């Protein structure tokens with residue numbers, strides 16, 4: 001079967017970025033001049049997906065507004081002759097067929113995915129976490145979809161992380177084999193220090209078979225008293241093969257302060273309109289700090 005649909009969970013409270021996320025969804029935080037979630041929708045579209053459901057929650061209405069037509073804005077831009085930006089605004093609302101469902105209670109990632117079950121139906125689908133940006137030569141999801149066409153099984157995108165980071169992620173233990181697609185043996189959500197079975201961390205891209213909905217429905221609460229997708233993936237191993245794909249590109253977690261800052265700087269360094277001035281500015285700061293320590 002082909003992957004035609006994607007779920008973007010975006011209902012989290014963004015507590016690591018408070019107070020900026022008190023009234024604004026973290027998925028709408030701008031990376032320079034584009035909200036994070038638009039990059040994610042673009043990755044899905046470039047990977048061949050047209051039907052997307054965003055799982056939202058309280059205070060997330062600006063996500064819907066962003067992907068909707070804004071007649072007032074379009075009229076104003078047209079009257080002012082700002083045609084390039086007008087076209088760009090129009091293209092945002094035509095990016096994909098975007099649907100929304102609300103996760104009424106913050107019960108965790110697994111529950112958010114389960115909320116999308118009627119939209120997905122009985123077919124495999126993609127998941128892109130709303131706070132993780134990816135940079136690679138090819139869209140990351142596109143490669144995962146290609147591999148799914150070969151194995152027809154769930155695939156989890158993983159990357160190697162340092163020991164100090166292991167307890168922030170879902171960690172995947174794999175069997176030895178073909179490096180591009182490894183059979184999963186075991187998964188642990190946010191292991192305690194010294195308990196991680198490997199250094200392969202789930203970073204926010206999945207291809208899942210619809211069997212996962214059945215398991216999520218019965219899933220008991222796990223880490224953080226939340227319904228964890230990782231726990232249902234562990235149960236899925238009793239029924240189907242699950243694979244991990246090691247991702248070599250760069251991923252950016254905008255859901256925490258330093259990650260957000262780094263993302264903006266790296267994305268700005270690739271913009272011709274910003275790079276030169278930014279480099280000058282950063283150099284000046286570093287030199288100043290070097291000669292006159294802050295304290």
Ligand code: G1P
Nearest residue numbers: 109168169170201202203204230
């Ligand atoms: C979620 C997943 C976790 C994964 C992480 C990636 O956790 O549960 O397995 O490693 O996303 O960012 P969260 O960051 O929502 O706590």
